[in-house]
Amino acid sequence: MRRSRLMLWRYRAPAADELLLAPPDLRAHDPSFADEVASGSFGLAGAVADLRGRSPFMIAPPSPAWARELHGFGWLRHLDSGQPEDRSIARKLTTEWIRRSRRAPELAWRPEIVGRRVLSWLSHAGLILDGSQPKRYAAVMRSLSDQITYLSSSWQDAADGWPRLAALIGLVQADLCIAGHDRRLELSQKLLVGELERQVPVPGGGHIGRNPWTLVELLLDLLPLRRCYAARGKTPDPALLSAIRRVTEMLGHLRLGDGMPARFNGMGPGERGALATVLAYDEGRTSPSANLERSGYVRLERGSTVVLVDAAPPPPMVLAGAACAGCLSFELSSGSELVLVNGGVPGEIDAGRRSLARATPNHNTLCLGEQSSAKLVRDAHLESDIGAPPLRHPDHVTCALKRADGAIGLDASHDGYVGRWGLLHARTLRLNGAGSRLEGVDRLGSAKGVVRFSWDVPFSIHFHLHPRAEARLAPSAEAAELVLDGGETWRLRATGAALSIEDSIYFADAAGARPAQQVVLRAQCYGASEVSWVIERIGMAQAAEAVSAGASGLVERLAETSAGFAGAASRHEPR
Numbered sequence: 178m179r180r181s182r183l184m185l186w187r188y189r190a191p192a193a194d195e196l197l198l199a200p201p202d203l204r205a206h207d208p209s210f211a212d213e214v215a216s217g218s219f220g221l222a223g224a225v226a227d228l229r230g231r232s233p234f235m236i237a238p239p240s241p242a243w244a245r246e247l248h249g250f251g252w253l254r255h256l257d258s259g260q261p262e263d264r265s266i267a268r269k270l271t272t273e274w275i276r277r278s279r280r281a282p283e284l285a286w287r288p289e290i291v292g293r294r295v296l297s298w299l300s301h302a303g304l305i306l307d308g309s310q311p312k313r314y315a316a317v318m319r320s321l322s323d324q325i326t327y328l329s330s331s332w333q334d335a336a337d338g339w340p341r342l343a344a345l346i347g348l349v350q351a352d353l354c355i356a357g358h359d360r361r362l363e364l365s366q367k368l369l370v371g372e373l374e375r376q377v378p379v380p381g382g383g384h385i386g387r388n389p390w391t392l393v394e395l396l397l398d399l400l401p402l403r404r405c406y407a408a409r410g411k412t413p414d415p416a417l418l419s420a421i422r423r424v425t426e427m428l429g430h431l432r433l434g435d436g437m438p439a440r441f442n443g444m445g446p447g448e449r450g451a452l453a454t455v456l457a458y459d460e461g462r463t464s465p466s467a468n469l470e471r472s473g474y475v476r477l478e479r480g481s482t483v484v485l486v487d488a489a490p491p492p493p494m495v496l497a498g499a500a501c502a503g504c505l506s507f508e509l510s511s512g513s514e515l516v517l518v519n520g521g522v523p524g525e526i527d528a529g530r531r532s533l534a535r536a537t538p539n540h541n542t543l544c545l546g547e548q549s550s551a552k553l554v555r556d557a558h559l560e561s562d563i564g565a566p567p568l569r570h571p572d573h574v575t576c577a578l579k580r581a582d583g584a585i586g587l588d589a590s591h592d593g594y595v596g597r598w599g600l601l602h603a604r605t606l607r608l609n610g611a612g613s614r615l616e617g618v619d620r621l622g623s624a625k626g627v628v629r630f631s632w633d634v635p636f637s638i639h640f641h642l643h644p645r646a647e648a649r650l651a652p653s654a655e656a657a658e659l660v661l662d663g664g665e666t667w668r669l670r671a672t673g674a675a676l677s678i679e680d681s682i683y684f685a686d687a688a689g690a691r692p693a694q695q696v697v698l699r700a701q702c703y704g705a706s707e708v709s710w711v712i713e714r715i716g717m718a719q720a721a722e723a724v725s726a727g728a729s730g731l732v733e734r735l736a737e738t739s740a741g742f743a744g745a746a747s748r749h750e751p752r
Contacts, residue, residue: 194318195356198408200401202254202300203458205450210255211263221246223525233270234277241284241564242525248274248285249293253301264304271298271305272313275320288331289340291324292347296398299354325351329361332368336562338386338496339394342376345369346398353405366414373420382423382430383472386496387489388443392428396421396455425459428452430471431485434510439485440521441474441506442492443499446687469578469585477585480612481512482714488576488589491551491568498563502551503540504571504591505604509615511714514661515643517541520693521685531565534684538639543602543619545636550593550602570596583610595624598634600705613714621706633701638708640669640696641681648678648694657696664717673708674698 213219219226219233222242226233238244246252250271256263274281284290298305298321306314325348332344349369352362376385377395384391399421406413431438437452438444469476473489486507491500499522509517520539523530533539537549544550551568560566571593579586586607594600605618619638642648645662656670657678670676681695698708 199302203397206254250297257304288335288344292344295347370416381472382427389431389438439508440519445522446524477608482612494567497567498565500568501535502537502549506540506542523684545594599628615712628704630703638698644691644693671710674700
């Protein structure tokens with residue numbers, strides 16, 4: 178297809194002879210990358226390849242994610258340091274890719290990879306082109322023109338969701354940055370706006386894939402695009418600006434007290450620097466929305482306490498490769514500290530544990546019969562398209578918001594257990610006006626008629642703590658105290674279930690899975706059942722305990738810092 182004369186005739190981009198501007202690259206750069214390459218290593222996407230004098234384009238990739246990063250050329254930003262040796266490496270590898278491009282693996286020509294490569298080459302055009310010999314300059318620009326032509330004809334073949342947007346953003350950015358492409362810009366902008374309106378619908382602002390980190394990735398590319406319109410003196414489509422505003426507001430809606438998005442539906446070890454960059458780059462153009470519910474996520478906020486709840490079904494199956502079985506789960510922060518968090522989805526270094534991380538017991542919600550509220554769909558065709566088995570169910574989720582006497586709450590339910598058990602899970606939450614007390618009720622009720630099992634079916638309600646928080650039994654042994662790193666203490670007590678403190682795993686850490694704790698409420702039912710619980714702030718820990726907790730947190734932070742300087746990702750197994 179890339180060599181088709183018909184395609185070249187229909188989609189051929191004007192010759193890329195002159196670049197009008199280079200868009201900024203908002204993604205963080207790693208100064209140590211050049212040293213690693215110089216020493217014969219090539220680390221991408223959590224995997225490191227030992228080159229042994231060979232080209233990274235000639236070796237067997239250590240993982241598919243590594244190969245995607247390699248051919249996307251996002252690593253150019255790590256070499257854009259101004260150092261001659263870094264520039265030499267970047268130009269050598271770019272030239273080598275161009276020479277081998279016709280024999281490049283199919284993965285290298287996926288539309289989203291081509292879009293990412295075009296964006297990277299444009300953003301770092303100075304690195305790979307400034308001062309080049311005419312022959313080399315012409316080769317790079319000719320390759321860029323060929324890739325844009327291919328992208329024009331193939332963007333629809335990109336997988337639905339973020340990959341298709343990445344392809345179109347690359348196309349629009351190219352038409353903005355390359356001389357002679359103004360007539361193409363109108364069409365490419367129209368295509369991007371149409372896809373944004375479908376994937377980031379009005380009025381919600383969340384992405385239809387429901388992964389909070391997709392919003393950050395979108396802004397990392399859309400905000401430079403907006404800046405390039407201004408630099409060219411062109412007015413972008415109002416719908417494009419509206420989409421950027423919706424995404425930014427939604428990102429604010431999903432942030433907890435520590436500033437990071439909650440760990441729902443694929444959210445893993447996000448880069449705090451990337452989030453800070455997009456929020457700073459937005460220059461205060463948007464203000465947080467007062468809507469409590471956006472795109473199926475409910476935000477309950479009083480005082481310094483924030484509760485975020487997932488109250489919607491999973492996305493369509495073609496977009497559910499990262500979705501989690503966490504319907505009606507919630508996360509809780511107090512001030513800048515995280516109290517209760519979902520386990521999140523691990524990064525590349527723990528990719529083999531993603532199915533475990535996506536299961537219901539890894540979320541702060543009820544699990545019936547030791548089964549998840551959603552099912553993994555094992556389909557070879559779907560998995561090859563989206564890279565992971567998608568989720569299906571619950572099909573119907575209800576949510577009603579409540580305000581009374583300064584308090585705020587919700588009544589929600591889902592049918593994820595109806596097919597197997599005939600029971601609905603309903604959850605009521607109420608956060609008082611001071612933000613110091615969260616009351617919850619979890620009910621299992623018949624979806625139709627009366628359900629009576631001939632045996633007792635176990636169920637559990639999970640409350641996973643952030644690794645920096647500690648759980649311990651209260652003096653009464655019928656409650657648990659949750660002590661935060663700064664010494665603040667919350668108490669959890671329940672009626673209708675036995676309380677225990679158990680081991681947990683926190684997957685959403687850049688260094689790999691970390692041990693944590695969880696409070697679990699366990700009971701059995703033969704039909705309808707109900708458990709009530711309360712999480713209440715009871716003040717600061719005793720002085721000695723607070724000092725001990727603070728010292729423990731300090732030791733942990735120093736250990737993490739030391740590990741970071743060593744450049745090694747530590748891997749923790751559950752206790």
